[in-house]
Amino acid sequence: MSEIKRKYVIPGELIAQGSYGIRGNMLKIGDKIYATRIGMAEVGTDTIRLISLNGSYMPRLDDIVVGKVINFNAFGWQVDIKSWFPAFLPAANVMGRDYSSARDSLASQLTLGDQLLxxxxxxxxxxxxxxxxxxxxxxxxxxxxxVKVSPSKVPRIIGKKGAMINAIESGSGCRLSIGQNGIIVMVGSAESVSKATSAINLIESEAHSPGLTQKVHDILSLGDKSE
Amino acid sequence: MTNLIDSAGLRNDGRKFNELRPIKLEVGILKNADGSAYIEMGKNKIIAAVYGPKEVHPRHLVRPDRAIVKCRYHMASFSTDTRKNPAPSRRETEISKIIRQSLEPALILEDYPRTAIHIWVEVLQSDGGSRCAGVTAASLALADAGINMRDIVASCAAGKVDGKVVLDLDNIEDMEGETDMPVALMPNIGEVTLFQMDGIVSPAEFKEAFELALSGCQDLYKLQKQALFTKYFGTDKPQVQEGE
Amino acid sequence: MVAAKRPVLESLRRDHIIELLGKGQRVDGRKLTEQRKLTIETNVIEKANGSARVSLGDTEVICGVKIELGTPFPDTPDKAILIVNAEVLPIASPQHEPGPPDEEVIELSRVVDRGIRESEMIDLSKLVIIPGQKVYAVFIDISVINLDGNLIEACSCAAVTALATAKMKSHELSSSGEFKQLEDIVPLPTNRLPVSITVAKIGESLLVDPSMDEESVMDARLTLTTDDDGNFCAGQKGEPGGFSIDEVFQVSENALASGKEVRELMKKVIEGAKEGKETN
Structure with a gap:
């Protein structure tokens, strides 16, 4: 049974003092640990976690993201992934190794505004x-x-072992693909899409609130949560 | 000459020497910006917005090891008593630089190599101390954008009016008083990131004014914290949850 | 100067907009002739002679009116000066950065100006103090603080409300013709309330008050300004596409109908402002 103290913090706030292990969103000066972001600090016996509540997407290798084509040239496509930089999708990755800019038209595969996973x-x-x-x-x-959410809320939308996303999918009847960059693709009837959107918006706006799972279940009329 | 401090020691708007003007702070007021904040400080009405981190244009400004910060302090033509010419003034250019350099020490720019962070400060109505109010709002907009920061920056001026050291000068005090000393502080780290002064003070008054400005920054910081808590945690009171 | 680059709209969203329009529906659930929620707040800038903050959906603008003394233009010695200057602030969207106004924004200023000038909302000959020498200069400055389409309507609505609620110092001329400003505050004399309505054309559909997403799909837009008497006083067609003759008449009907709704709201707000109430 670990004891975790939770605390809302803003940048510059002292979270704890001592020899803790820290990962991201914090700054260690001497033995003092300060927050660098707005979020929820979880102080365990020997480690501290800071779950930030905002910020843009920082790409990580092997992440799955949803992007939008914003430009292309002979070598490939420029894709907006809601991050610091546009990403690049090389032509050869889509057209195969024998891609030739003289013969093949990139626009026939992906054009401006097209979205991709x-x-x-x-x-x-x-x-x-x-x-x-x-x-x-x-x-x-x-x-x-x-639908777009803050990338920092993506873990809440997936939930513990995918519990939240499963609840949204079964409650709305909508199929979801989640980009780590905070863009979620919803496929289903208009009604299911609007149901899923309201559940996702609720998680986005109340990610910090304690009774969140129940509220999401209510909105999806799933009854009491079975946790 | 008008009397800026009456026989009871009260100022032209009824404040005591160490009192801030009425302040309103709100976080996340703009839909499109990555981070935003609104401040009213006396008659000042200012919106600050942050976009980024984003690609750097023009490319030659890229820093391989850190983000660059672009900042503009800009006054709406209707913000002043007589209409301000829309063309950028030298004053606005200097204040843009001052604001940028008062916020840069708070930003962990090394976390965002090759990017740009844009800070736009729009003065809709100006009063004394608009640069300080701009810094106070812009630092909230940066936190709202989720950019890694060492601390929040709070800013406020002190000065000398009718021979007395006072906090947070309004327009009349700024124009007719003797001295103005805008200061910005990172309250947790205890670092001063903006300091300007014009007008003569003795060493004792210098100390008194500086310390008064710092205490004003600490008061502002409490309001800044409240504004962030209201936006993000739905409460204006810091709280600790135990358990699990 | 080239206009700021529009963001690329997602193809799926674009298809969705067009697909729904085929059924006479819009993505945000509005009817084709329905405006977004319009909110008008007056006296938001105490230092201005008149001011208004308008939100039209997520588009938000602030207008401040300053009334100062000036010298008339040589070709209009018996007319006061009226200047409209709109600005899309960099806080309004990621596409706008500081710099001189682009062609889009200059067009915006001029269309708003035309609506006010041609409707004769302000009788500029009444604001002349000494013909050829001294007149009032009415500066209308509009700042766009959040961008989500249909800037012309939002800016024009803010400008007209700010003017209609503006107050100024009165003056007198002594027997020797000497000008003296008095401390009495009087309302800026205004007559009508011009309202500019913009209709976008997407394929075969005509949509009142396009949002930014709809604007990025539109083939063309047509703005018509109407006055209180149900007359037209200004117009502007924009974007690369065209309108059929019938469509132009259809837009003129839309401009009258929506213009009437907006004017009623404006009147309510202006009346309220006189009684010290500052929003609708």
Whole structure:
């Protein structure tokens, strides 16, 4: 039984003092640990976690993201992934190894405004993120609606072992694909989409509130949560 | 000459020497911006918005190891007593730089290499101390944008009016008083990130005014914290949850 | 100067907008002739002679009117000066950065100006103090603080409300013709309330008050300004597409009908402002 103290914090606030292990969103000066973001600090016996409540998406290798084509040239597509930089999807990744800019038209595959589900295939602090759509389920999104949330809320929308996303899918009848960058694709009837959207918006606006799961179940009329 | 402080020691708007003007702070007021905040401080009405981190344009400004910060302090033409010419003034350019450099120490720019962070401060109505109010709002907009920060920045001026050291000068005190000293502070770290002064003070008055400005910053910080808590946690009171 | 680049709209959203329009519906559930929620707040800038903050859906603008003294333009010695200047602030959208106004924003200022000038909302000859020498200069400055389409209507509505609630110092001329400003505060004399309505054309559909997403799909837009008597006083067609002759008449009907709704709301707000109430 671990004891966790939870505390709302803003940047600059002292979270704790002592020899804790910290990961992200915090700053250690001497043995003092300060928050660098708005969020919920969880102080355990020897580690501290800060779950931030806002901020833009920082690409990580192998993340699945939802992007939008905003430009293309002979070498590939520029894709807005709601991050610091647009990502790049190389032509060869889509058209195959023998792609020739003289023969093949990139626009025939993906054109301005098209959305895609892609994996981050390469990223470090010196290069713009590189995308790949080779993989199961990846590629151009042919149908559906998208809704945007803060990337920091994505874990809440997925829930513990996918509990929340399963609840939304079964409660709304809508199929969801979640991009780690905070864009969620919903495929289903107009009614199911609007039901899923209100559940997602609720999680977005009340991610910090204690009775969240029950509230989501209420909105989806799923009855009492079975946790 | 008008009397700016009456026989009871009260100022032209009825404040005591160490009192801030009425302040209203609100976080997240704009739909499109990544972060935003609104401040009313006396007659000042200012919106600050943050966009970024985002791609740097023009490309030659890119820093490989950190983000660059662009900042503009801008006054609406209707913000002043007589209409302000829409063309950018030298004053606005200087204040833009001052505001940027009062916020940069609070930002952990190394976390965002090769990017730009844009801070736009729009003065809708101006009163004395608009740069300080701008810094106070912009620092909330940065926190609202979720950019890593060492601390929040609070800013407020002190000065000398009718021979007395007073806090948070309004327009009349700023124009007719002797000295104005705008200061910005990172309250948890205890670092001063903005300091300007014009007008003559003795070493004792210098100390008194500086300390008064710092205490004003601490008061403002409490309001800033409340505004962030209201937006993000639906409560204006800090609280600790135990358990699990 | 080239206009700021519009954001690329998602193809799925675009298809969705067009698909719904085929059924006479809009993505936000509005009817084709329905405006978004319009909120008008007056006297938001105490330092201005008149001011208004208008939100039309998520589009938000603030207008401040300043009335100062000036010298008339040589070609209109018996007319006061009227200047409209709109600005899309960089806080309004990620596409707008500081800099001189682009062609889109200059068009915006001029269309708002035309509606006010041509409706004769302000009788500029009444604001002349000494012909050829001294007149009032009415500056209408509009700041766009959040962008979500249909700036012309939002800016025009803010400008007209700010003017209709503006107050100024009165003056007198001595027997020797000397000008003296008095401390009495009088309302800026205004007559009519021009209202600019914009209709977007997407395919075969005509939509009143387009949102930003709808604007990025539209083929063309037509703005018509009407006055209290149900007359038209200004117009502007924009964007690369065209309107059929019948469509132009259809838009003129829309402009009259929606214009009437907006004017009623404006009147309520202006009446309220006189009684010290500052919003609708």
């Amino acid at each position: 892609a994996a981050i295939a390469g990223y470090d602090r010196t290069r713009d993120p590189m995308l790949s759509i080779s993989g199961p389920g990846l590629g151009k999104i042919a149908e559906g609606n998208t």
